[in-house]
Amino acid sequence: MIRHAFARAYLGLILIFLYAPIVVMAVMSLNASEFYALPFRFSTEWYERLFTNDEILAAAWRSVWIAIVVAVIATCLGTMATLALWRHEFPGKRLLQALLFPPIAVPWLITGTAMLIFFFGVGIGRGTPAVILGHVALALPYVIVTVFARMQSFDRALEEAARSLGAQPLTVARKVILPHAAPGIIAGALFAFAVSFDQFVVSYFLAEPGDSTLPVLIYSAIRKGFTPEINAVSTLIILVSMAVMVLAARYAKFGGTR
Amino acid sequence: MADGGGVPAAVGHGVLQPADGCAFGDREWAFTFANYAQALTNPTYATLLWKSLKLAFWVTVWCVILGFPCAYILARMIKGRAREVLFLLVILPFWSNALVRVFSWAIVLRGNGVLDRAVNAISPWEVDLNLMFSDTAMVIGLVHSYLPYVILTTYLSLQAIDDTVIEAARSLGARFPRILWRLILPLAMPGLIAGAVLVFVPVVGSFMEPRLLGGRVGTTYGTLIEDQFVAVFNWPLGAALSFILLAVVLVILAAASPALRKATS
Amino acid sequence: MSGVRVERLTKAYGPTKALEDVTLTFPEGGFFGLLGPSGSGKTTLLRAIAGFVTPDQGRIFIGDQPVERTAVEDRNIGMVFQSYALFPNMTVAENVAFGLEVRRIPGPERAKRVAEVLELVQLGPLGNRRPQDLSGGQRQRVAMARAIVTRPRVLLLDEPLSALDRALRVDMQIELKRIQREVGITTIFVTHDQEEALTLSDQIGILKDGRLVRHGPPRASMTTRKTPSPHISWATRMS
Numbered sequence: 139m140i141r142h143a144f145a146r147a148y149l150g151l152i153l154i155f156l157y158a159p160i161v162v163m164a165v166m167s168l169n170a171s172e173f174y175a176l177p178f179r180f181s182t183e184w185y186e187r188l189f190t191n192d193e194i195l196a197a198a199w200r201s202v203w204i205a206i207v208v209a210v211i212a213t214c215l216g217t218m219a220t221l222a223l224w225r226h227e228f229p230g231k232r233l234l235q236a237l238l239f240p241p242i243a244v245p246w247l248i249t250g251t252a253m254l255i256f257f258f259g260v261g262i263g264r265g266t267p268a269v270i271l272g273h274v275a276l277a278l279p280y281v282i283v284t285v286f287a288r289m290q291s292f293d294r295a296l297e298e299a300a301r302s303l304g305a306q307p308l309t310v311a312r313k314v315i316l317p318h319a320a321p322g323i324i325a326g327a328l329f330a331f332a333v334s335f336d337q338f339v340v341s342y343f344l345a346e347p348g349d350s351t352l353p354v355l356i357y358s359a360i361r362k363g364f365t366p367e368i369n370a371v372s373t374l375i376i377l378v379s380m381a382v383m384v385l386a387a388r389y390a391k392f393g394g395t396r
Numbered sequence: 397m398a399d400g401g402g403v404p405a406a407v408g409h410g411v412l413q414p415a416d417g418c419a420f421g422d423r424e425w426a427f428t429f430a431n432y433a434q435a436l437t438n439p440t441y442a443t444l445l446w447k448s449l450k451l452a453f454w455v456t457v458w459c460v461i462l463g464f465p466c467a468y469i470l471a472r473m474i475k476g477r478a479r480e481v482l483f484l485l486v487i488l489p490f491w492s493n494a495l496v497r498v499f500s501w502a503i504v505l506r507g508n509g510v511l512d513r514a515v516n517a518i519s520p521w522e523v524d525l526n527l528m529f530s531d532t533a534m535v536i537g538l539v540h541s542y543l544p545y546v547i548l549t550t551y552l553s554l555q556a557i558d559d560t561v562i563e564a565a566r567s568l569g570a571r572f573p574r575i576l577w578r579l580i581l582p583l584a585m586p587g588l589i590a591g592a593v594l595v596f597v598p599v600v601g602s603f604m605e606p607r608l609l610g611g612r613v614g615t616t617y618g619t620l621i622e623d624q625f626v627a628v629f630n631w632p633l634g635a636a637l638s639f640i641l642l643a644v645v646l647v648i649l650a651a652a653s654p655a656l657r658k659a660t661s
Numbered sequence: 662m663s664g665v666r667v668e669r670l671t672k673a674y675g676p677t678k679a680l681e682d683v684t685l686t687f688p689e690g691g692f693f694g695l696l697g698p699s700g701s702g703k704t705t706l707l708r709a710i711a712g713f714v715t716p717d718q719g720r721i722f723i724g725d726q727p728v729e730r731t732a733v734e735d736r737n738i739g740m741v742f743q744s745y746a747l748f749p750n751m752t753v754a755e756n757v758a759f760g761l762e763v764r765r766i767p768g769p770e771r772a773k774r775v776a777e778v779l780e781l782v783q784l785g786p787l788g789n790r791r792p793q794d795l796s797g798g799q800r801q802r803v804a805m806a807r808a809i810v811t812r813p814r815v816l817l818l819d820e821p822l823s824a825l826d827r828a829l830r831v832d833m834q835i836e837l838k839r840i841q842r843e844v845g846i847t848t849i850f851v852t853h854d855q856e857e858a859l860t861l862s863d864q865i866g867i868l869k870d871g872r873l874v875r876h877g878p879p880r881a882s883m884t885t886r887k888t889p890s891p892h893i894s895w896a897t898r899m900s
Binding site for chain 1: 462465466469470473474482484485486488489491492493494495496497499500501502503504506510540543544597598600601602603604607608618621622625626631634635638641642645
């Protein structure tokens with residue numbers, strides 16, 4: 139029992155370590171003082187300012203729509219790739235699967251700078267198209283891993299049964315395989331959205347200076363000096379990405395099956 | 397490694413330099429090792445690389461020390477719904493914006509910031525923590541960013557340990573410290589090593605966390621590379637430095653792989 | 662070595678009673694078979710004697726010593742698990758030596774006793790193998806060796822043969838009986854296989870729904886296995 143009390147206390151401390159700074163940031167975003175002065179006085183001033191700051195609004199909007207575009211492209215490509223990997227045997231399949239695994243052996247910095255040079259080399263250069271392509275490349279492995287995990291539970295006899303009842307391959311895909319894969323696809327799309335929305339390093343190297351995403355804008359703003367407005371927008375970002383992840387986690391457990 | 401085309405491009409860029417020294421354009425390409433020579437011989441660069449490796453080492457050590465007990469408690473002492481919720485709470489920050497989390501530490505740690513004032517409110521005498529813009533601040537921020545990796549991988553290997561194996565050790569008279577040392581740690585080793593690699597690799601190349609929390613002492617190999625691309629626009633040198641970093645990381649991974657194989661066998 | 666006695670042992674998990682008022686003596690040096698279908702409480706009884714289950718009421722004696730409040734680690738028992746529960750990160754010899762290491766037996770004597778017991782279970786040359794590289798029967802022998810090398814007061818066997826195929830099981834029954842005779846240790850053996858219980862045991866106890874329904878020498882507590890009595894027909898159906 140004493141051991142359990144210690145265990146709970148320890149977990150509590152870890153959770154405080156993980157969440158305290160985020161909570162402090164959120165609280166300070168609602169403090170009237172510009173210099174984080176205490177005592178705390180409640181104010182929504184910084185949020186009001188935020189919604190009149192065109193630069194931040196534009197970057198936020200850009201981040202969101204880039205994340206949506208990335209989620210759509212990565213989910214389509216990723217789902218098709220997964221179904222191919224799942225259904226067919228072909229030479230080089232193992233190698234391809236290994237290459238599609240999330241790139242853990244390469245620091246983000248190298249991925250970002252390498253992409254920058256690559257996009258210049260092939261003539262795309264810096265800018266939003268490069269950011270989207272880069273994010274798709276980063277998000278693709280997460281979609282594939284998630285959808286693949288879902289397909290592991292598919293009973294192939296179902297497909298055969300449908301075929302034996304005279305269903306055409308496309309009908310089988312639409313009526314049998316896709317409905318089964320759906321929770322995995324939704325979770326994959328949410329992961330892809332989160333990867334893009336939260337991505338800083340790669341965006342930082344690929345975004346055009348006047349055309350940056352929200353994290354890139356925040357980074358340059360922080361380097362110029364803290365303002366409570368950054369606090370406010372950061373708090374909103376944390377809320378959005380955590381909400382997306384809680385949703386994804388629910389779908390990743392594949393909803394109805396448990 | 398979905399960016400398959402990118403890394404070779406960086407390697408190539410380190411040896412191919414536009415003749416007039418400008419970053420990029422429709423200019424003639426010339427083959428040169430000069431960038432690698434510069435990157436390898438400049439003592440400042442070597443010092444910074446060593447500093448980044450040390451930083452990554454300490455961050456990894458702290459992540460393992462803090463993460464292992466946490467993973468153990470989650471995997472073997474808490475059950476059912478409580479475990480599910482706590483597990484989600486622990487890995488949730490890992491999926492939220494890394495930049496924003498580092499920024500939140502800046503608010504907590506900065507001089508006359510929240511932590512300073514909280515400590516001084518309790519302490520009877522004046523305490524000057526002055527943690528901001530120090531190595532400690534960098535380690536704290538990076539541990540915060542990467543701790544969930546170690547917890548996740550270690551949790552998975554701890555959960556795979558068969559309960560009856562622990563019961564067998566108890567029936568033979570072993571108490572918890574010995575069970576921990578002789579059974580649980582060895583059996584969790586694959587997860588711990590995987591987690592350590594997942595922390596070490598990105599931290600060696602970190603630049604945003606050192607920049608924001610380390611200030612002037614926060615110059616690392618990562619910020620050096622960043623500067624080549626965004627400040628001084630010496631891309632070929634930046635590419636050469638990046639590739640050296642990648643090579644060092646791969647050498648370390650290769651060196652760790654026998655241990656990894658042994659631990660997983 | 663000592664006999665074991667449980668008195669009025671009761672254990673409930675929520676509304677289901679796993680053990681209800683069980684009183685039973687396991688004689689010193691004997692081979693006692695606990696028989697019953699799954700959910701009858703036989704495993705709960707064994708785990709209560711081992712110390713993994715804390716009874717709600719009742720007493721447990723190993724020798725003359727009451728042990729209800731003694732932790733598993735201090736009961737000086739040997740236990741063989743259904744899944745063998747060998748330590749996957751250790752060799753066969755290290756597995757067997759573990760209990761001696763815990764008891765701080767010095768190195769040379771430790772090695773000697775490990776060698777002896779591996780000889781006893783006929784695994785002499787396999788000391789350096791890993792559990793993963795052994796057959797089911799060999800693993801079973803390692804689990805036995807590990808449980809008896811510390812010379813425990815009582816040996817607890819939780820369905821030790823159920824993971825083996827039929828032919829091997831018969832061989833191992835003979836082995837098990839031989840080893841137990843040579844060591845002369847008080848042994849309590851849980852099984853749902855009636856024939857196995859009859860072959861091995863000096864005494865049998867039959868549990869049903871957490872209650873002890875009969876006990877005694879195998880041939881008195883039930884008729885010969887050729888003509889099973891109606892009372893034990895449920896046990897036959899189980900196996």
